[in-house]
Amino acid sequence: MAEPLLQITNVSKRFGGFTALDGVDLAVAPGERFGLIGPNGSGKTTLINCISGSLRNESGSIRFGGEDISALPAYQRTRRGIARSFQIPRPFSSMTVMENLMVPLEFVRHRHTLHRSDTRAEALEILGSISLADKADTPSNQLSQVELRKMELARAMAARPRLLISDEAMAGLSGAEIDEVLAILFKLNDSGITIIMIEHIMQAVMRFSQRVVCLDAGKIICEGAPGAIITNANVQRAYLGN
Amino acid sequence: MTARGYRFWIGAAIVLSAACVAAAVVKNEYYFYAAYVVIQFVVLATAWNILGGYAGYVNFGSSAFFGVGAYIAVMLIKWLNLPLGLQIIAAAAVGGTLGFGVGLLTLRLRGIFFSIATVAITIILETAVINWRFVGGATGIQILRPPVMEPFESYTKMLFVCMVLLAIIAVAIARHIETSWIGRGLRAIRDNEEAAECTGVPTLKLKLAACAISGALMSAAGAPLAMYQSFVEPASAFNLTYSVSALAMPIIGGTSHWLGPVLGALLLGSVQQIVTVTVSSELNVLVVGVLLVVFVVAAPQGLVGLFTKVKDKVKGN
Amino acid sequence: MDLLLDAVIFGLLLGCFYAAVSVGLTVAFGLLDVPHIAHPAFLVLGAYCTWLLNGYGLDPIVAGIVLMPAFMALGMAVYRFYYETFERRGSDAGLRGLAFFFGVVFIIEVGLILLFGVDQRLVEAAYIGKSLDIGDTRLPLRMLVAFAMALILTAGLALYLSKTFTGRAIKAVAQDETALRLMGANPVRIKQWAFGIATAVTGLAGALLIIIGPVEPTIDRVYIGRTFCVVVLAGLGSMSGTLLAGIILGISESIVLTMLGASWAPAVSFGLLLVMLGIRPQGLFGR
Numbered sequence: 001m002a003e004p005l006l007q008i009t010n011v012s013k014r015f016g017g018f019t020a021l022d023g024v025d026l027a028v029a030p031g032e033r034f035g036l037i038g039p040n041g042s043g044k045t046t047l048i049n050c051i052s053g054s055l056r057n058e059s060g061s062i063r064f065g066g067e068d069i070s071a072l073p074a075y076q077r078t079r080r081g082i083a084r085s086f087q088i089p090r091p092f093s094s095m096t097v098m099e100n101l102m103v104p105l106e107f108v109r110h111r112h113t114l115h116r117s118d119t120r121a122e123a124l125e126i127l128g129s130i131s132l133a134d135k136a137d138t139p140s141n142q143l144s145q146v147e148l149r150k151m152e153l154a155r156a157m158a159a160r161p162r163l164l165i166s167d168e169a170m171a172g173l174s175g176a177e178i179d180e181v182l183a184i185l186f187k188l189n190d191s192g193i194t195i196i197m198i199e200h201i202m203q204a205v206m207r208f209s210q211r212v213v214c215l216d217a218g219k220i221i222c223e224g225a226p227g228a229i230i231t232n233a234n235v236q237r238a239y240l241g242n
Numbered sequence: 243m244t245a246r247g248y249r250f251w252i253g254a255a256i257v258l259s260a261a262c263v264a265a266a267v268v269k270n271e272y273y274f275y276a277a278y279v280v281i282q283f284v285v286l287a288t289a290w291n292i293l294g295g296y297a298g299y300v301n302f303g304s305s306a307f308f309g310v311g312a313y314i315a316v317m318l319i320k321w322l323n324l325p326l327g328l329q330i331i332a333a334a335a336v337g338g339t340l341g342f343g344v345g346l347l348t349l350r351l352r353g354i355f356f357s358i359a360t361v362a363i364t365i366i367l368e369t370a371v372i373n374w375r376f377v378g379g380a381t382g383i384q385i386l387r388p389p390v391m392e393p394f395e396s397y398t399k400m401l402f403v404c405m406v407l408l409a410i411i412a413v414a415i416a417r418h419i420e421t422s423w424i425g426r427g428l429r430a431i432r433d434n435e436e437a438a439e440c441t442g443v444p445t446l447k448l449k450l451a452a453c454a455i456s457g458a459l460m461s462a463a464g465a466p467l468a469m470y471q472s473f474v475e476p477a478s479a480f481n482l483t484y485s486v487s488a489l490a491m492p493i494i495g496g497t498s499h500w501l502g503p504v505l506g507a508l509l510l511g512s513v514q515q516i517v518t519v520t521v522s523s524e525l526n527v528l529v530v531g532v533l534l535v536v537f538v539v540a541a542p543q544g545l546v547g548l549f550t551k552v553k554d555k556v557k558g559n
Numbered sequence: 560m561d562l563l564l565d566a567v568i569f570g571l572l573l574g575c576f577y578a579a580v581s582v583g584l585t586v587a588f589g590l591l592d593v594p595h596i597a598h599p600a601f602l603v604l605g606a607y608c609t610w611l612l613n614g615y616g617l618d619p620i621v622a623g624i625v626l627m628p629a630f631m632a633l634g635m636a637v638y639r640f641y642y643e644t645f646e647r648r649g650s651d652a653g654l655r656g657l658a659f660f661f662g663v664v665f666i667i668e669v670g671l672i673l674l675f676g677v678d679q680r681l682v683e684a685a686y687i688g689k690s691l692d693i694g695d696t697r698l699p700l701r702m703l704v705a706f707a708m709a710l711i712l713t714a715g716l717a718l719y720l721s722k723t724f725t726g727r728a729i730k731a732v733a734q735d736e737t738a739l740r741l742m743g744a745n746p747v748r749i750k751q752w753a754f755g756i757a758t759a760v761t762g763l764a765g766a767l768l769i770i771i772g773p774v775e776p777t778i779d780r781v782y783i784g785r786t787f788c789v790v791v792l793a794g795l796g797s798m799s800g801t802l803l804a805g806i807i808l809g810i811s812e813s814i815v816l817t818m819l820g821a822s823w824a825p826a827v828s829f830g831l832l833l834v835m836l837g838i839r840p841q842g843l844f845g846r
Contacts, residue, residue: 052440054466073446074439082442084289092430094498103430108442159442278776299659346838353653354594358787360594362829365784369826380822414622432654495605500691521762524672531665538659539644 004064005194006163006223007022011044011060012218020046022218028196030165033189035226039112039239042115043218043224044085044198045203048165051196052084065162083161085152086166087198091140097151098123098136104159107127126154128186146177153184161183163206164188165196168203214238248347250417256442258339265399274402278470280511281402282463283500284409286484287417287491289459294489296425299353302361303344306367307337307457309480311464316377319385321493326404330465333541338454340431345453349446363453363480368480375493382475402406402468413461417500419455428452460488483527487514491535496544502504505545565696566817567810572698572706574809577750578784578802581789582716583761584810589789589796591750591757594653597660599756599782600667605630605765606680606774607671613682620623620684620708623766627759634758636750664779671776680774687770705767712767714735716760717798729753733796784828791835794842804843 004027004180013021020043028034038044049055051062053074069077069109083104092100101123110119127133130150135143143151149169156164166185170178182204189195199205205212206226212221222229229235265274286304293299311333318324318332340363348359372380395399419425427448430438439445468474479499489511495506510530517526541548580602587595605626645656670741681687686700718724732749768774789808793800812827835842 007314054436054440073444074436075442075444077443078440086437088432090438092433094429094433095426099426103426103438103443104441107427109440132395155441279560294654298654300654300661302657302661335750347833351836351840353790354588354657354842357594357657358783358791359833360675361783365781366826366830366833368645369823369829373822483665486661489658489661501626527665528669528673531662533670534662535659535666538662540656 003031004028004032005064005065006196007049007061008047009061011047011050011057013043013050013055013057019218023217024181024219024220026188026213028194030162030194031189032194032198033185033210034194034196034213035205035212036196037200037212037229037235038207038215042215042238044146045167046218046234047215048084048167048196048198052107052165053158055143061200062118066209075107078159080106080166081158081160081162082162082165083156085149085156085167085169087171089148089152091143091148091151093139093141095135095140097127097132097140097143097154100151100155101126101158108159123158125179126157129187130154138240146173146180149173149177149181150184151187153181153188157188158231161193163187163194163196165198167198169199169202174208183210198201202230249395250414253433254414257300258406258410260402265394265403271396271398274396274398276515278398278402278405279410279515280484280508281405282466283491283511284437284506285405285412285463285489286460286488286506287495287507288409288412288500289463290488290505291438291457291497291500291503292419292459293449293490294419295430295492296428299349299449300357300452300489301360301453301456302357302482302485302489303362303364304460305480305482305484306360306364307340307460308464308467308484308488308555309367309371309476309548310337310340311419311461312467313377314461314472315465315468316383316385318531319468320376320383321372323512324402325388326466326469330404330408330462333465334458334462337464338458341457342450342454342462344457348455351451362484364482364485368393371480373475378475382473384452385472385474387469387472391440397469401470406464408462411464413500413504415459416503419452420500424448424451443465463534467533476556483530486509486527486534487530490530490537492544494533494537494544497542499546502546561695562817563718563814566813568696568698569702570755570810571806572702572809573771573813574806575709575802576579576702576705576791576805577712577789577809578762578805579705579712579767580764581786581793581805582798582801583757583764584786585793585796585798585801586729586753586757586760586788588718589637589790589793592733592752593638593754594657595660596657596783597663597667598630598761599786600664601630601633601770602782602786603671603774603776603779603820604667604766605762606769607675607765607776608762609769610680610682610768610774613684617679619682619766619770620682620704623763626762626766630762631755631759634761634837635751635755637758638754642747642751668779675776677775677777679775680769680841682769682774684770701770705785706773707769708763712763713798713802716756719756719785720798725752730796781825781828784825784832788828788832789836791816791832792843795810797842800842807843 006028008026009022009138011024024047036044050057057070064080064094100113102119103123106117112227124133124136127136132150132154135147140151170181185195187240197208198207207227212226212229214221214229214235221234222232290301292303294301296471308472314333314336315496318329344363371377374477390397411520427443430443431445435445491510492503492504494510496502513529514526517529537544584595584598585594587598608626609619611624613619654835686704689700691700693700720730728744728749732746789801789804793803808828812824815827
């Protein structure tokens with residue numbers, strides 16, 4: 001593998017007496033489509049919270065683009081190129097869709113050149129690329145579930161990330177809607193963005209990922225190509241129990 | 243500058259000239275005495291809204307900042323006999339620092355801890371002043387007004403114009419924050435702090451800045467109190483009723499637009515003046531409390547929200 | 560040295576009383592996460608109701624117990640209202656809920672002023688005004704009665720929460736609402752019940768408030784500091800922590816009172832609270 005974009009070494013995280021992550025090692029290559037699976041409570045969300053900076057890991061290191069980012073606050077990580085969506089969508093609900101996108105445009109992409117940038121046009125362009133432009137002036141608390149998911153992806157894209165973490169962006173969507181979101185993620189990946197997908201919908205994650213890692217009880221239990229993962233005995237045990 | 247920007251500044255110039263003209267023409271001192279208090283609440287409410295309305299962090303300690311402003315002025319008068327302008331600037335500097343300090347201590351925590359901390363600051367500062375002989379202790383301190391400056395014919399009128407100017411500055415700052423990227427960042431914080439941080443908003447820095455600016459404006463509003471009353475005592479300067487008014491006015495007026503706190507302060511402030519004179523000062527606190535609860539329950543967007551609703555309906559038909 | 564010993568003994572009695580006036584908040588804020596800034600105002604309301612009943616010759620403690628069902632109903636109504644208007648609607652609930660309770664504080668304060676005036680009110684009972692002398696230490700009987708009642712109240716509530724089914728459900732709802740819902744319990748009804756219990760206990764604590772000293776309508780303001788200080792110090796939601804935290808506050812206040820004088824006393828609880836928020840917001844006994 002070439003120099004990894006994201007290198008996680010021996011990361012642990014405890015909540016009180018509960019060990020959520022236990023010495024996780026992981027490397028994601030630039031441009032990779034990476035799937036992260038595991039049963040509920042296996043530590044997937046904790047892991048990506050540690051990557052995005054919503055939580056701080058207690059031990060180990062997280063390197064992004066060769067730089068140790070473990071001690072950085074979340075907004076600094078976003079500015080370095082890590083963007084994410086949330087498992088339960090978190091729109092800025094008092095704002096319109098357009099304004100939601102303006103936040104990362106103003107605080108990440110154009111924070112030094114705000115006075116000479118047309119952020120509205122740029123937001124519209126991003127919305128257009130995922131066919132959400134007609135909703136630009138809709139208050140975000142009036143969106144449907146799939147529109148909300150798409151807006152979260154658009155907001156993440158507006159930060160012009162190198163790594164996008166999609167946290168169950170397809171939960172609760174219909175088959176056609178899942179295809180739509182998957183198409184967006186493929187397109188993003190084509191443009192050079194590395195993507196980590198956390199997903200319960202196996203079919204989607206297997207179709208999308210080049211490589212999949214399965215977490216159970218805070219540990220990586222196996223890693224490999226989608227075809228190998230799905231038949232792996234450890235994975236089946238973790239999901240179905242003994 | 244945008245067309246709206248020009249209109250705002252023209253409006254501000256008109257308000258200021260109107261205040262000056264009124265000071266020259268109207269003879270009855272009492273009007274200025276009452277109007278001063280109402281305008282002072284415009285400053286307090288606008289300042290509260292910068293942190294409370296935009297970022298969603300509820301400050302219960304407006305009275306702490308207000309009282310600090312008043313007592314900074316007292317100290318400067320006693321020590322150095324500094325003029326009013328410098329008293330206000332010094333008060334703003336101290337208030338801003340205090341806001342920054344309180345923010346640093348508690349703005350990392352959930353909103354309610356910040357709110358409780360602001361009550362704590364109020365009581366602690368009041369206790370400290372009560373025990374400080376130099377500024378008069380619990381019994382308060384008498385302040386001698388210097389001779390009034392030209393072209394004003396009375397000190398109250400001068401303070402009134404000064405407070406109008408302060409209100410314009412406060413509203414201009416709030417408006418600038420609201421319409422710029424700072425305001426968008428603060429609103430993102432209020433809507434969802436974790437999402438804000440993950441979209442690149444430096445949440446702690448923005449909150450600290452808002453808290454410091456808000457504190458500075460509140461203390462500036464308190465500074466002229468010493469001259470206005472010619473007397474300052476801790477029990478009234480740090481009174482929690484300032485806190486509840488500073489919070490109720492923006493909520494009643496509407497927290498999402500700079501006009502909300504101005505409207506709320508003008509309306510509620512005037513009602514308070516009338517009720518205090520005609521009935522009792524206790525009843526005026528009751529009015530504030532009841533209106534606050536009614537609006538927070540029934541009209542969370544405040545008067546501004548009600549107006550836009552009506553406007554939309556008219557347009558729709 | 561004797562002075563200091565007296566201060567510590569007095570502080571111990573006072574501290575248990577502080578725990579008793581705070582346990583309601585431990586449940587309401589610590590366990591249920593309601594930003595109940597009006598808790599001290601409810602406490603003063605309880606004290607005034609006790610004063611009214613005492614006017615008819617009722618013993619203040621009996622009066623406090625008589626008040627409990629009414630306060631329970633009041634608490635349940637308040638929670639229901641809070642839930643329907645704020646908690647259920649999500650997003651802006653924090654800001655608006657806080658503003659709501661802050662408004663309630665002033666409505667109660669001014670309501671009491673308009674009804675009963677700003678004068679201090681006292682209750683009468685056989686044990687008020689007498690004192691018990693042990694060696695050189697003079698202990699006012701009213702403090703001892705309040706101390707005993709405070710212990711019973713705090714221990715009773717702690718037992719209720721740990722031993723009964725509903726009590727355990729209340730603790731569970733604080734930790735994991737979804738799990739509770741899966742078990743078939745309705746979290747909202749449990750929270751409503753819990754808030755009722757918390758308010759009932761606060762009513763009785765209000766009786767203790769007027770037993771240990773005179774009460775006036777705005778006395779709730781210093782109790783904002785005392786009750787929140789105890790609850791934060793205890794580590795939100797811990798009953799045994801509440802008792803210990805109350806004692807720590809009581810002794811600190813009593814020592815400051817002896818050494819520096821009464822005018823500094825209000826700053827003790829607020830100062831301690833501020834220090835805790837700054838360095839250890841999870842409390843002394845929290846994780």
